[in-house]
Amino acid sequence: MTQQPDSESFRDHIATVDEKGKRIWVYPKKPKGRYTNWRTVLAVALLGFLFTGPFIRINGEPLLQLNVLERKFIILGNVFWPQDFHLFVLAMITGIVFVILFTVVFGRLFCGWVCPQTIFMEMVFRKVEYLIEGDYKQQRRLNKQEWNFEKIWKKTLKHAIFLAISFLIGNTFLAYIIGSDELISIITEPVTENLAGFSSMIVFSGLFYGVFAFMREQVCTTVCPYGRLQGVLLDRNSMVVAYDHKRGENRAKFRKNEDRASLGHGDCIACHQCVDVCPTGIDIRNGTQLECVNCTACMDACDHMMDAVGLKRGLIGYKSEASISEGKKFRFSPRIIGYSAVLVVLLGVITALMLSRSDVETSILRTAGVMYQTQEDGRLSNLYNVKVINKTNNEFPVSLKLENAVGEIKLVGDGLKIEKQGVAESVMFIIVDRDQLEGMKTELKIGVYDGEKKIETVTTNFLGPAI
Secondary structure: OEEEOOOOOHHHHOOOOOOOEEOOHHHHHHHHHHHHHHHHHHHHHHHHHOOOHHHHHEEOEEEEEEOOOOOEEEEEOOOOOOOHHHHHHHHHHHHHHHHHHHHHHHOHHEEEEHHHHHHHHHHHHHHHHHHHHOOHHHHHHHHHHHOHHHHHHHHHHHHHHHHHHHHHHHHHHHHHHHHHHHHHHHHHOHHHHHHHHHHHHHHHHHHHHHHHHHHHOOHHHHHHHHHHHHHHOOOOOOOOOEEEEEOOOOOEOOOOOOOOOOOOOOOOOOOOOHHHOOOOOOOOOHHHOOOOOOOHHHHHHHHHHHHHOOOOOOOOOEEEEHHHOOOOOOOOOOOOOOOOHHHHHHHHHHEEEEHHOEEEEEEEEEOOOOOOOOOOOOOEEEEEEEEEEOOOOOOOOEEEEEEOOOEEEEEEEOOEEOOOOOOOEEEEEEEEEEHHHOEEEEEEEEEEEEEEEEEEEEEEEEOOOOO
């Protein structure tokens, strides 16, 4: 007997909420297959990189540190300050364009293979759950039974391990903010000496525990905006995890030695395995849905069943609507080409700015409210505030020289010596001859030197009398 496709009611609500608005807890079957194996290998590599990242040093600096509190960012050992904000703006624009381009072409491939939420949930926490509570049927039965000894010890052990893993994850993410050295200090020193740091550790650990022990797939289906973006980013040519409805319908149970084609049956044998393994509780046979994170679990489950009944693999796979409905092969659409062109330009601009980025940033501003002064020898002087930011790990003295006028620079107090990643501020006079001036305002160029090496050129204005 032919089983008709499900009704269209799934479009009116997400799969994990019932008609009364109550959450439906998802018990996904443990996935296995080639795609799951590939994702596991990638997850292990990414997790290894994540947990070792804060302790990797390049030129004495962390591989990655995003210290929002001190407005100090370190990427691949290079220190960035608020003065480099334009680089972050361009990087963010590039990231947005990349997400759009990637989604247009490959759908939510990022979510299923690289997203930290998916990796931690499916490759860490669920594996612990499978190990302690068993597969999906055992988990469902355990949750329904009374609170006996078995349920108490299994739940206690599971959540204790969840808390320990959350503590590790929370501290790792904290290390990416404050640095591994600071984190070690918080852990090793008495709590009373680092109350704020200890509180941050508790908050981070509690946040991750709540997400992976209770929120789970709700983060992907209701919190993360990426799923909602699919509706405007995907088109008929986007490659997504999809069910080949032309090949699969009409779906019907498998009967040994039957001629399915003559009976009008498709290759879908209505085994429900693709639904059982889905971590967000959807039926992929209903088409592309915002809850689908492209985790490939349904692909592995379907391929296994196709092998079992002697049918061709790929009933569920990476496909586009165009390839299923019209038999079209993947092609670059004008939209993909346009996004790619913009992305290449942005990457070129960011690369150029990164390569031309100065190790020292100097600002020289004329002191507000102070007019020019006439020196005893008839020359004119202006008072300036000078600030030098050292972005490197080396400490060195800097000197200032007039580049486009005859005159001199007199620093008030000691010379400018900046410590590594430090800031030096001073006050100075610029003194020039009257014949060097072009009017009430003259542009001066000042060279910043480390010994004989010129670091950068700074432009400022000199205020003088009207000529």
